[in-house]
Structure formats: structure tokens, C-alpha cells
Amino acid sequence: MSRPASEKNGVDVISAIQRAGIVGCGGAGFPTHAKLKGDIHHLILNGAECEPLLRTDRYLMIHHAAQIVSAATAVKQAVGARQCTIALKGSYQEEISSLEQAIREQGAPILIHKMKSFYPAGDEQVIVAEVTQQVIPPAGIPLDVGCVVSNVGTMYNIALALEGKNVTHKYLTVSGMVKKPTVICVPLGTSFAQCLELAGGIPEGDWMAIAGGPMMGRRLTRDQALEASVIKTTSGILILPIDSLPARKEQITLLHMYQRARSSCIQCRRCTDLCPRHLLGHPLEPHRIMRQMATLELDGNTTDSRILKSAALCCECGICETFACPMQLQPRRVNAMLKQELAREKVRWNKGEGQQEPSLWREGRKAPTKRVAARAGVLEYYDRCGTAGLMQETPDQVTLPLRQHIGAPPTVLVTVGEQVSAGQLIAAAPEGALSANLHASIDGVVVSVGDAIVIRKEG
Structure with missing residues (x-):
């Protein structure tokens, strides 16, 4: 008897994704194992990163193209898709070069679709239309036309999952008023305050923050941002003046x-x-x-x-x-x-x-992306963050909210005072529910359990 497609090469791809607790890296964070079900003809990797100022996906495509391509090949085989396409902007020359090299070296059955630089190129409905010339019906999902769209960051996490590694870290962009805009990689649960320090800190005075991009990201006051922590769907942290256009709009009741x-x-x-x-x-x-x-x-x-x-x-x-x-x-x-x-x-x-x-x-x-950035009042920060460098740090304490994705929160498995190791399962998805596992992101001791699990390093 032949093995199921998802178990080729001795690896159950979908089960590995589920065990690792992978969710969509941006947006609402739909659990990925649940998304990869149904009659899938076309797997589309979203590398458009259409939000102005964000550079995370671009960094991953340049520096981790081989992992992204190998994961895409494994997922394509696992779900039985006939086609796999990486869609990104044609202006991303270095990213395209890295991906094309990885595809050649691996002999991967993957195409690259080059889009114009417009916003919102990364919207699922838009990207499906660009790649396939099919329109998803109103209130529909990509699967209605035989497609699944997955972010390149999600695909990178799948590559790690196939190596037996659970989701413990997050790549994100820190930009705006920070002194050294950069892409960072930190354990889940790292405070926004520590992320800002990695980017050189911020000027004195009041400011606002956006978790995500300037167009669709969640607006936060200074105090809210300093209390926030990185979760699986945090794509960026933007710091803007309190009198900036996004801040003024948010102040309208x-x-x-x-x-x-x-x-x-x-x-x-x-x-x-x-x-x-x-x-x-x-x-x-x-x-x-x-x-x-x-x-x-x-x-x-x-x-x-x-x-x-x-x-x-x-x-x-x-x-x-x-x-x-x-x-x-x-x-x-x-x-x-x-x-x-x-x-x-x-x-x-x-x-x-x-x-x-x-x-x-x-x-x-x-709408051209750079003109959208200008209308959004963030043009001065548009070219400040590059994709060459990466800042990393492991904090002494992390705060891991249970709600990091669409669906039911996972069930806590640890108690206060318990020692845990990075990668250890600390909250499990309920059986049969739309949910995702949560793992410890650092070695330490559980100091608090509630709506979030707080882990602190010993010593």
C-alpha cells in the first residue's frame, strides 16, 4: 500500500506543522494545519509584504530562501497541489535572485510570479487574482478556487518544523522613529520595550505605536505598547510621532x-x-x-x-x-x-x-506602494530599514498570551514554579478545536499562569 502524500520521505508534514504550533505569520493567524485541508490545486506563497515600512518577509527571502523553497516543495507534495508559485514584487531583485538560486539548486517545481509594486498586493483575494486570473467569490476563501495562500514567514516556520523545531521565535521589523530601524529575531513573549532597545531606542517624549504595518496595523498608545509583547502574528512595531497623521486619525472619536x-x-x-x-x-x-x-x-x-x-x-x-x-x-x-x-x-x-x-x-x-506611504504620512521612514542586518536577543522574561491566533486558546499544561525548556509544550490545542499549540520560548521557571504564561530565566 502506498503512503499518503503527507507522509512522503517518512515525514508527516501536516502533523509536524500542527505539533509545532504554526499559524499565519501576519493578519489574524489562522492555524496552518487547518488551512492545508481540502482540494488544493495551487499553493501560493505570499512574499509581497505590501505594507509600507515592513521588511521582515524580504529579509527571510534573501537570507533563508533555501528553507522557504524546501518547505514549499514538501507542502506542495503533502497536499497534492499541482502547482506552487511564490508571488512577490518584481522590484525585489535580491529576493528574486536568492529564490531563483534555491529553486535551481533544489530542482524545485516552483514558479516565481513578479507583481507590480502596489498596495495591497499581499491581500489573499488580490494575490490569487494576480497569480491565477481567478476571482475568489465575495465572502469566499482561496480554497473556493482551489488555492491556498501562505506567507513566506509561515513557510520558513514549516521548514523548522520539519527539522523538529517548534515555533519559539519571531522575525519582525522595528521601524519609524527608532534610532536604528532593523529586522529583529526574538523569542515569542519578548516585550515591545526590549524590541525597541534592539533598534537603538527612541527619542524622548510621547509617541504612538503600531503593531503591524501603518495601513492595517493595531494602533497602540505609548503605555499600551510598553506593556505589549511579541506574539506569533506580530509582523512589525512602528513608532510614530504623537502628532503624525495615523495618530491624529486615531484620536477622532x-x-x-x-x-x-x-x-x-x-x-x-x-x-x-x-x-x-x-x-x-x-x-x-x-x-x-x-x-x-x-x-x-x-x-x-x-x-x-x-x-x-x-x-x-x-x-x-x-x-x-x-x-x-x-x-x-x-x-x-x-x-x-x-x-x-x-x-x-x-x-x-x-x-x-x-x-x-x-x-x-x-x-x-x-495604488503604488510608495505613494500610499506618502498619503499615510510615513514616507520619511520608507527607506530607513534595510534587509542586510539582523538584531537578536534573548530576554530574561517572556510573557506568552494564550490568544495568539484565530480560534480557541490552547489549554495550559504547566503550573507556577515549574521549570521549562525552550521548545517545550506549555499549552496544548484542545482536541478537535481550531487552535494551535504554544511552546516555551526560553529556558526558565513559570512565574505566572492566567491569560498569559510568564516565564523567567533563573539566576
Whole structure:
């Protein structure tokens, strides 16, 4: 009897991924072992790193191309995919050279797809359309067209898992106002404060932080950032002035934002014309959502309106408010607010409903990444972080939140006072649940267990 595809060469690839606790390296962190199920025809590696200022994936593709390519080959074989493509921007010349060399040396059945430098090139729906010319249906996922999209950082973790190594460390970009913007590699649970020290520290005074990229990242106050720690989905830490454009936008209250939307939207429809999902033919029209919001009371029922329900299709990329709107309104925040309400009411968009042909204007309406950075108010930091060097450090203490991904948190397996070793399983995914294992990232003693597990070095 022949062995299953996932057990070629004596290694059960999917089980190794599950044991290692691998989740998507960016975004919400979907557990990878659960993602690699179904009828997969095309495995796509996302190397676009479309968020301005982030350089983590670019670093990995330059310095760890061999591991990424070997893992991609193993996963392609394990899931039975017919094709495997690494999609990245054509301007990433050094990255392309490193990947092409690894593909040649390994004789890997992998193609490279070179995209233009636009935002959000790394969005799953967009990258599938770019690589395959297929459109994922509204409210659908890549698997609906036979594809799975995996970040190159996730693929690097898979390479480590196939060597028996669990997820204990994270590569991320530290940029913005820091003195020495850099890519770093630190144990999970390392404090943001220590990450900032690795990047040379920051100027005196108040500032804001963004966990992730400037367009879609989570905004944090100075105090919130100093209390935060690195988790599996932390792609970057950006430090910006307290009077920067992203900071000023964040200071606008929901009530003020709502009132501005009612009074100032001129219905120019630029937010719709440049919306990446609308350009793919999805029935998302931010200008119509803004118009209807203007006719509602604050406590009006948003779940009865088909127009407002379409907010569920928004990927919250921010093109509408950062790049498109001439009135500096915030359609993205409006959509995010509506999505939360729809989720509370358990209202979903029917998959495929309202799908139209992609816009004939799509190619000419892609937003250039550097211009997006300028509109976002972060252009001065755009070229400050390179991909040549790497800073590393092992802290004396780590704080590992149980919630680091979509799905149920893992179940704690350790107690206060217990000695643990780096790589040891300290919280296990519940049987049958969408979850991921969590492992100790340093050697030490468990000093606290709750919503997070705190481990401190001895001595």
C-alpha cells in the first residue's frame, strides 16, 4: 500500500506543522494545519509584504530562501497541489535572485510570479487574482478556487518544523522613529520595550505605536505598547510621532467620525473606484455605505440593509480613507464598525452573492506602494530599514498570551514554579478545536499562569 502524500520521505508534514504550533505569520493567524485541508490545486506563497515600512518577509527571502523553497516543495507534495508559485514584487531583485538560486539548486517545481509594486498586493483575494486570473467569490476563501495562500514567514516556520523545531521565535521589523530601524529575531513573549532597545531606542517624549504595518496595523498608545509583547502574528512595531497623521486619525472619536461622515461626504465615489475588492467585482461600494450611514440614527438597525451588510466584504486595507478620500473621511473605520455589529448579530454575506466581472479599470487603479506611504504620512521612514542586518536577543522574561491566533486558546499544561525548556509544550490545542499549540520560548521557571504564561530565566 502506498503512503499518503503527507507522509512522503517518512515525514508527516501536516502533523509536524500542527505539533509545532504554526499559524499565519501576519493578519489574524489562522492555524496552518487547518488551512492545508481540502482540494488544493495551487499553493501560493505570499512574499509581497505590501505594507509600507515592513521588511521582515524580504529579509527571510534573501537570507533563508533555501528553507522557504524546501518547505514549499514538501507542502506542495503533502497536499497534492499541482502547482506552487511564490508571488512577490518584481522590484525585489535580491529576493528574486536568492529564490531563483534555491529553486535551481533544489530542482524545485516552483514558479516565481513578479507583481507590480502596489498596495495591497499581499491581500489573499488580490494575490490569487494576480497569480491565477481567478476571482475568489465575495465572502469566499482561496480554497473556493482551489488555492491556498501562505506567507513566506509561515513557510520558513514549516521548514523548522520539519527539522523538529517548534515555533519559539519571531522575525519582525522595528521601524519609524527608532534610532536604528532593523529586522529583529526574538523569542515569542519578548516585550515591545526590549524590541525597541534592539533598534537603538527612541527619542524622548510621547509617541504612538503600531503593531503591524501603518495601513492595517493595531494602533497602540505609548503605555499600551510598553506593556505589549511579541506574539506569533506580530509582523512589525512602528513608532510614530504623537502628532503624525495615523495618530491624529486615531484620536477622532467614533461619534465625531460618524458626524463627519454625515456632513462632509461629497459622494465622489473615489473610495469605491479605488477599492481593491470592488475592482475585483465584489459588491462593495464604500460611497454607498457612507451615504446610507448619513440617513441613519446612531442606534439604527444596520443589519437589515443590504448595502450596510456589504461592509462584511471589506478587507480593511485602508485605501478608501488613506489614499482615495479627498475629504479625509474614514470609510474603513465605518466598515470596521459595521463588521463588528454584523458579527455580533451573526449576520453573514452569502458566498458569491452579487459577484460581477472585475473592473476594466483595475490595472490602472492599483495604488503604488510608495505613494500610499506618502498619503499615510510615513514616507520619511520608507527607506530607513534595510534587509542586510539582523538584531537578536534573548530576554530574561517572556510573557506568552494564550490568544495568539484565530480560534480557541490552547489549554495550559504547566503550573507556577515549574521549570521549562525552550521548545517545550506549555499549552496544548484542545482536541478537535481550531487552535494551535504554544511552546516555551526560553529556558526558565513559570512565574505566572492566567491569560498569559510568564516565564523567567533563573539566576
